[in-house]
Amino acid sequence: MKKTAAMLSVLFAAAIFLAACGGTELKQPGSSRSPDTLRLVGDDPNTLDPALVTDAGSAFFVEEIFGGLLGLAPKNKAPQDALCYQDVCLIADIAEKIPEPALNSDGTASYVFKIRPNVYFHSGRQARAEDVKYSLERAADPRTGSSTAELYLSDIVGVMDKYRGRANEVKGVKVISEFSLEITTDALKPHFLWKLSYPTAFVVDKNQVTSNPRGWQETPNGTGPFRLTEFERGYKIVLEANERYHLGVAAIKRLHFNLAAGSVLTMYENNEVDVSGIGLADIERVRDPRGSLNREFIESSSMDTFYIGFNVKQAPFDDVKLRQALALAIDKETLVRVVLKDVATAAYTVLPPGMPGYREDYKPIIYNLARAKQLLSESGYWPNVPRITLWVPGSGATAGGAIEAIVAMWKDGLGLDVEIKQVEFGSFMQDLKRQRYGAFTMGWIADYPDPEDFLDLKFYSAKSPANNESRYANYAVDSLLDQARIEQDAAKRVTLYQKAEDIILAEVPWIPLYHSKHIYVVKPYVRNFMVSSMVVPFLRFVELR
Incomplete structure (x- = not known):
């Protein structure tokens, strides 16, 4: 996501298509075609404040409007000095180049960025450099309320002191001159520079934020390839190319997002x-090679994991055998084949396909109803298991076929009654952080x-409940994650992470369900439309022919 993402009741995983594929037809804003406008659908972003982004929908807009020292780009559009992994590259954004670290005598590492x-x-x-310092310190300021600063900026010396209200500034961020600054991390960490590409590290305009602290997001003033020109909640967002964009003006002049879409494929x-995007109701006809849409159909992998999570401090989910029983009672292969029509692959690990350390054939917990019943009977809550409520983000008529199928498996296989409750996505995220x-x-x-x-971000015990929503804590896992965080040998790091993952999977704070796919159709006149395995800003490269 860059981000946590809701499990969609109508599943298609292209990150920009967060509006449902079905529903009541509405009047469509801006439906006529223009040769310099790309017409897309979307959903109201939860926030346009980079420091507060936690979901893919918000991140998609923020990454086009704002930028930071470093950013991401598709590999086929990245400069030669980029750091690449598969189809994604880390590039210099407002920084002139990606700096090399300097090791300090106290074990810290420093990076000098020239703007x-x-x-x-x-x-x-x-x-200027002062803008970067202000933005990083603002993200770490507890008054901002960012839950992501803990995840993406905590390697920087002094961020957590600021985050916890113990310091007025971030010690590890120093302005050297008008156009250069130094960032010092608590150790040399292989992943650190990549984390600066997350929106939490993006640069905001101090003058705008301080002069209008509550309303500045309505007209955000970023440095990204597009600027926001129109925003009507529930109706439309219009972005126009930034004519002074430092990495080259976007090939397309305007992006029009319909936020009131009904049936998107019909549109x-x-x-x-x-x-x-393609919903489950239409996937078979779009995949049919005889169909008119098949020539415009694109399907690719997404580096994600959708799951059922448990707060392991709450009854009855504080019982590991009950959690294991619930996991063993889900037939994931049937779920993805029959219910999700192969728009996803069954997940047996936390790490998704494409991620270093992913093990395709590693399936520690597979469907085994007999074993599930045995474990349930051995749990401390048997035979009086409390009624379980499964909370789902969304507001549709149903929670979706996948969730309903899982609940039916628990009912038919284990005799457990599970109530599904849907909550609007923004409220769901807030309540989840509050451990409700x-x-x-x-x-x-x-x-x-x-x-x-x-x-590390989701299972390290020291992470706040806003990020470690499962409240999971295991000393052995923490020790392995501590070692992996600073291990410089790539193979050794992967081994450490896999050992940590083995323990996590056995204790089931998550039940991994599936890894989704990007499934969508694109008009033939749209060129360079790319959806990466991660959420990568790419719309500045799109052309209309």
Whole structure:
């Protein structure tokens, strides 16, 4: 995600398509085609504040409007000095280049970033090193309320002191000159630079934020390839190319996002949008090579894991045997084949396909109903298991076929009654951080290609409940994660992470369900439309022919 992402009741995983594929037809804003406008669908972002982004929908817009020292780009569009993994590259954004670390005598590591002199906010003000320092310290300020600063900035010396209210500034961020600054981390960590590509590290305009602290997000002033020109909640968002963008002006002039979409594929077939995700009701006809849409159909992998999570401090989920029983009672292969129609692959690990350390043939917990019944009978809650509530983000008529199928498996296989409760996504995220759910559905999408992004960020015991929603704690796991965080040998790091994952999977704070796929159709005149395995900003490269 860069981000946590809700499990969609109508599943298609392209990150930009967060509006449901079905529903009541609505009046469509801006449906006529223009040669310089790409027409897309989307959903209202939960936030346009980079420091507060936790979901893929918000991140998609924020990454086009803002930028930071470093960023991401598709491999086929990245400069030669980029650091690449598969189809994704880490690139210098407002920094002139990706710096090399300098090791200090106390074990810390320092990076000197030089800011490009041609970086300007959309308002025309030149960006400077002081803007970077302000933005990083603002993200770490407890008054900002960022849960992601703990995840993506905590390697920087002094961030957690600021985050916990023990310091007024971040000691590890120093302005050297008008266009250079030094960032010092608590150790040399292989993944650190990649984390600076997450929105929490993006640069905001101090003048705008301080002058209008509550309303600045309505007209955000970033340094990214597009600027926000129109935003009507529930209706539309319009982004226009930043004519002074320091990495090159976008090939397309305007992006029009319909936030009030009804049946998106119908709109696509009526030439009202240029790209559409595919819902389960339409996947078979789109995959049919005889169909008219098949020539425009694209299917690719997504580096994500959708799961059922448990707060292991809440009854009855504080019983590991009950959690194991619930996991063993889910027939994931049938789930993805019959219910999800192969728009996903069954997940048996926390790490998704494509992530270093992923093991395709490693399946420690597979469907075994007899074993599930035995474990349930051995749990401390048998035979009086409390009624279970499964909390699901969403507001549709149903929670979706996948969730309903899982609940039916628990009922038929284990005799457990499970109530499904849906909550609007923004409220769901807030309540989840406040530990109000014992069992919940979620997804985690890779922010950067390192196992730390999944295992350390979500299961290290010292992480706050806002991030370690399962409240999971295991000393052996913590020790392995501590070692992996600073291990410089790539193979040894992977081994350490796999050992940690083995313990996590055995104790079941998560039940991994499936890894999704990007499934969508694109009009033939749309060129360079790329959806990466992670959420990577790419719309500046799109062309209309």
